[in-house]
Amino acid sequence: MPQTITEKIFSSHCGKKVSAGDYVVADVDLVMAHDTTCAWAIDPFYQIAKKVWDKSKIFIPFDHAFPAPNIKMAALQSKIRKFAKEQKIPIFTDGVCHQLMAEKLVSPGSLILGGDSHTPTSGALGAVSVGVGSTDVAIAMATGKCWFKIPQTIRINIKGKLPKGVFAKDIILMIAGKLSSDGANYKTIEFGGATIRKLSLSSRLTLTNMSAEIGVKSAIIEPDEKTVQYLKENNRYSQFDPKELKSDSGAKYEKVLNFDISRLTPLVAQPHQVDNVTTVKKIEKKKIKVDQVFIGSCTNGRIEDLSVVYKLWQGKKLNPNTRVIITPASRKIYLQTLKKGYLQFFTQIGAIVTNPGCGACLGRHGGVLDDREVCLSTTNRNFMGRMGSPKSLVYLASPATAATSATTGYITDPRRFL
Amino acid sequence: MRNWLFGENINTDLITPGRYNITTDPKELAKIVFIEYLPKFAKKVKRGDFIIAGKNFGSGSSRETAVTALKASGIKAIIAPSFARIFYRNSLNNGLLLVTADTIRIKEKDVLKLDLKNNYLINKTQKYSQKIKIPEMMIKLHQENGVINFLKKQGLNALSKIIQHEEKDEK
Numbered sequence: 048m049p050q051t052i053t054e055k056i057f058s059s060h061c062g063k064k065v066s067a068g069d070y071v072v073a074d075v076d077l078v079m080a081h082d083t084t085c086a087w088a089i090d091p092f093y094q095i096a097k098k099v100w101d102k103s104k105i106f107i108p109f110d111h112a113f114p115a116p117n118i119k120m121a122a123l124q125s126k127i128r129k130f131a132k133e134q135k136i137p138i139f140t141d142g143v144c145h146q147l148m149a150e151k152l153v154s155p156g157s158l159i160l161g162g163d164s165h166t167p168t169s170g171a172l173g174a175v176s177v178g179v180g181s182t183d184v185a186i187a188m189a190t191g192k193c194w195f196k197i198p199q200t201i202r203i204n205i206k207g208k209l210p211k212g213v214f215a216k217d218i219i220l221m222i223a224g225k226l227s228s229d230g231a232n233y234k235t236i237e238f239g240g241a242t243i244r245k246l247s248l249s250s251r252l253t254l255t256n257m258s259a260e261i262g263v264k265s266a267i268i269e270p271d272e273k274t275v276q277y278l279k280e281n282n283r284y285s286q287f288d289p290k291e292l293k294s295d296s297g298a299k300y301e302k303v304l305n306f307d308i309s310r311l312t313p314l315v316a317q318p319h320q321v322d323n324v325t326t327v328k329k330i331e332k333k334k335i336k337v338d339q340v341f342i343g344s345c346t347n348g349r350i351e352d353l354s355v356v357y358k359l360w361q362g363k364k365l366n367p368n369t370r371v372i373i374t375p376a377s378r379k380i381y382l383q384t385l386k387k388g389y390l391q392f393f394t395q396i397g398a399i400v401t402n403p404g405c406g407a408c409l410g411r412h413g414g415v416l417d418d419r420e421v422c423l424s425t426t427n428r429n430f431m432g433r434m435g436s437p438k439s440l441v442y443l444a445s446p447a448t449a450a451t452s453a454t455t456g457y458i459t460d461p462r463r464f465l
Numbered sequence: 466m467r468n469w470l471f472g473e474n475i476n477t478d479l480i481t482p483g484r485y486n487i488t489t490d491p492k493e494l495a496k497i498v499f500i501e502y503l504p505k506f507a508k509k510v511k512r513g514d515f516i517i518a519g520k521n522f523g524s525g526s527s528r529e530t531a532v533t534a535l536k537a538s539g540i541k542a543i544i545a546p547s548f549a550r551i552f553y554r555n556s557l558n559n560g561l562l563l564v565t566a567d568t569i570r571i572k573e574k575d576v577l578k579l580d581l582k583n584n585y586l587i588n589k590t591q592k593y594s595q596k597i598k599i600p601e602m603m604i605k606l607h608q609e610n611g612v613i614n615f616l617k618k619q620g621l622n623a624l625s626k627i628i629q630h631e632e633k634d635e636k
Contacts, residue, residue, distance in 0.1 A: 068635045070628040087489055087529055091613045095621060119487040126489075164527040164551055180529035180555035182612060190621050194628050228474055229521040233550045262524065264550055320474060409483045430478040430525060437482075437501040 049295035051200045052269055053235045056175045060158040067199045067299065075104075076157040078187045081144045082109040084162030086123040087181035088188065089130045096189035099134045105188055107131055108139040108147055110404040116412035142377030142403040145169065145345040148176075149252060150379055154278075154285040155270035156292050160187050165259045165345055165427065171251035172277070173270030173292055175235075178259065198264045199301035201231055202294075204240035207309030212462035214355070215250035216347055216425070216445035218242075219257040220314040221306070224324030232262030234301060237294065242308060243268060248277040249351040256346045257427050260321040269293040313460055315423075316443040319431040327448050327460045335442070336368070338420040340453040341434075342446055343374030343406045347425035350375075350383045352446040357389045359450040359464060360396055366456030371398040372414045374406030398453075410434040416441075423452050466513050468573050469506065469540075473519030477552065480523070480531040494530050495537035512539035517571045519545065523552025529559070536561040542579060544568055544586065544597075557603055560611040565598040601630045 048066065050058065058064050061073040080088050085107055092099075099105055107127065115121035131138050139147060144161065145168035153159065155173035159166065162184040169176035179193070187193050205218065223230075236258050243251065251268050258266035270292055278285050313327040342348070342356055353375065365371055373393055375381040381403050384390045393400050407414030408426040416422055416435030421442070424434065429441035442458060451461035479502040481494060488494060499506040516522075516535070522545040523531060532555040535543070542562035556563045564579065566586055571577070575590040579597075581604055587594040606627070609615040616623055 068633045070631045070633070072625045072628070083486070084527060084529070087533075090489065094613050095616050117487075123487060123489070162527055164525065166527075178527050178551055180527050180532070180551055180558065182529060182558035183554060186612070186616065186621075186624070190624065192624055194624055196628075196631075196634065228524055229547060229549065232521065232547065262521070262549060411483055411487075415484075428478075428525065430476050432482050432484075432501055433478050435484075 049297040049299070051237060051294045051298040051300070052173070052292060053175055053200055053237065053265065053267055054197060054298070055292070056156055056158055057195065057197050059156065065197050067197050069197045070194065071197065072192050072194045073158060074191055075160045075187055075193055077104050077106060077148070077152055077159045078184060079106045079108070079144055079148060079159070079166070080162035080181065080184045081107070081111055082113060082124055082127060083111050084181050084184060085127045085130070088162065088185040089126060091182050091185035092188055095186070099136070099188045100191040102134055102136050104191070105136050106139070106148065106152060107136055108142070108144045110143050111409060112411040113140055113404055120411065142380070143345040143348065143405055145256065146348065146376035146380070150281045150377060155274055155287040160184065160193050165256055167258050167263055167266040168252055168256040168345055170255040170265055170267040171248060172274055173268060173287070175265045175267060177265050198233060198235040200235050200237050202237045202239060202300045202303045204303065204305045205238065205242040205308055206240050206305070207242055207307040209242070209308060210311060212313055212447055212465050213308070213311050214445040214447060215246060215253040217311055217314045218308055219254050220316055220324050220443070221311060223257065223260050223316070223322045224314070226261050228260060228320060228322045229262045231258065233264055236261070236263050236266045238266065238268045244271065247351060248273060249349040252349070253346055260427060313445060313448050313462065315448065315458060316429055318429055318440040318442065321427070321429060321443065327444065327458060330458045331460050335421060335458045337423045337452050337457055338369065339414060339416065339422040340369055340371045340449050341374070341407045341414060341422055341424040341426065342372070342449050343376065344408045344426040345376060346427040347446050348374055348376030348380065350380050352425065353380070353384055353389055354387070355446050356450040357392060359447060359461065360392070360454065363454045365397045365453050369453055369456050371453045372401060372407055373398050374401045374413070375403045377403050407434060423449050423458055425449050466511070466576065468515045468517045468571060468575060468577065469510070470573055471516060471518040471522070474521045474524055475518055476525035477523060477528050477531040478525055481528060481534050486528055486530050491533050491537040494534035498534045498538050507538065510538045510540060513541050514539065515577055516540055516543040517545070517568045518543065519568070520547045522548050524549035527551045529555045532556050532559045532561050544571070557606050558612040560607045560609065562607045563603065566595060602627050
């Protein structure tokens with residue numbers, strides 16, 4: 048029977064040929080838990096085990112609030128450090144978990160479990176990567192296993208050339224708007240089509256990352272020569288058979304959606320739901336004053352994003368009423384900004400460049416919002432209170448829209464500045 | 466007993482906001498449930514109350530504290546037409562009962578009863594009963610008070626026992 052790439056990856060991890068709807072116990076290749084979800088995994092772990100199943104396959108990054116902004120967060124991190132020391136697992140502090148996994152750990156064809164809802168991000172490299180809570184992480188750290196229901200696949204084909212000023216972020220905001228926040232609940236999205244083949248891995252990561260906002264269990268892009276190139280750039284060599292690691296012709300999809308993006312315009316998600324999407328052109332007319340612009344995160348904190356910002360700001364000034372925070376997604380990206388001269392430029396122009404990590408995305412540190420403040424953010428979530436006060440307002444957009452708005456002081460369409 | 470009525474897409478940032486989500490103590494977490502969205506909830510919720518919600522309850526983050534906090538608050542079950550998948554999984558693992566059912570008719574003061582043998586939700590006040598969807602593993606892990614207790618008793622190889630009675634879901 049023909050299989051989707053997701054069914055193939057599950058099959059190779061549970062020792063039998065499976066299809067959507069089957070319940071299986073599968074072996075995982077990697078378990079990730081970060082500076083918050085790991086803390087809650089420790090007690091359940093010690094209730095069922097003494098030693099982790101394989102310390103080389105457990106990844107613990109501190110990213111959500113690092114360095115610790117308060118005593119409670121410091122206590123959670125101490126608790127995790129103690130556990131990591133007991134289990135001889137190194138702790139990483141050099142960026143957002145999903146970015147670090149893409150750079151260092153994910154191989155095409157892997158099955159990955161992560162204690163974070165944006166774990167599907169790693170699917171951009173052709174892996175099945177599933178977000179879970181701390182108890183599932185604890186069980187997987189003890190056993191190397193997790194039970195799964197094999198998800199149905201929604202195939203999304205994208206064709207057309209991206210217009211100037213329009214980016215992967217706009218594509219995924221369009222899809223979120225059309226499918227709504229539970230449009231792919233329990234399912235996997237498989238992105239394909241001519242546009243996807245042309246997209247860089249950086250842009251592909253934006254798509255799989257924000258698929259979480261449509262409810263997916265995982266999101267995947269069949270690996271290709273661009274994937275091989277990305278791995279090489281990160282000093283990694285993965286062996287996979289591109290003829291095998293793709294969906295068979297005749298594979299069963301729950302549905303197939305086709306989008307032509309050649310007329311897509313910059314989009315923005317309005318408070319307080321990611322699927323509350325409209326065009327930047329419409330929003331611009333409302334002249335919504337922006338108190339803070341945040342450029343960063345596992346969605347849009349890569350060098351490709353920061354180079355868009357760098358180019359847009361040449362010869363410009365930041366609006367004095369808007370504070371701008373930039374958080375590179377990893378140390379590698381931070382060093383790239385240093386080497387390319389971006390860091391000096393961003394700092395001179397008046398933006399605040401922070402250490403790599405999640406930054407202001409989840410309202411715990413480094414740019415918390417007050418009542419009625421407006422933030423235009425390149426992140427993935429704009430829920431009520433996400434970045435600070437429940438009375439603050441978060442709009443989500445591409446780095447180009449964010450950078451342009453940082454110069455004008457209100458939400459602005461970037462196209463006429465390009 | 467009362468029913469706490471909520472709308473659609475109640476996300477984990479509303480249940481346990483990130484900024485308060487910095488303790489592993491269930492009792493402390495019970496104090497912060499809906500701390501900004503519905504501050505009276507944590508003070509007035511009583512053991513045995515139900516949460517009645519619209520679709521996609523528990524969307525957003527993977528934070529298990531949303532489930533830990535709701536369970537520690539004493540609620541008997543959450544009834545909604547659909548749940549976000551990580552929230553559903555976390556509830557299974559913690560033994561918090563989730564019932565998938567249409568909730569549009571249910572009022573705040575209706576007296577509800579769950580018949581978990583035959584899978585019915587009985588509305589005693591409005592005098593009707595409706596079929597509910599609840600997988601066998603949900604009932605089992607609820608009875609065992611969570612997957613960790615289950616694995617402690619049965620051993621780590623019992624992971625496959627959780628899913629052994631689930632039939633292939635073609636939809």
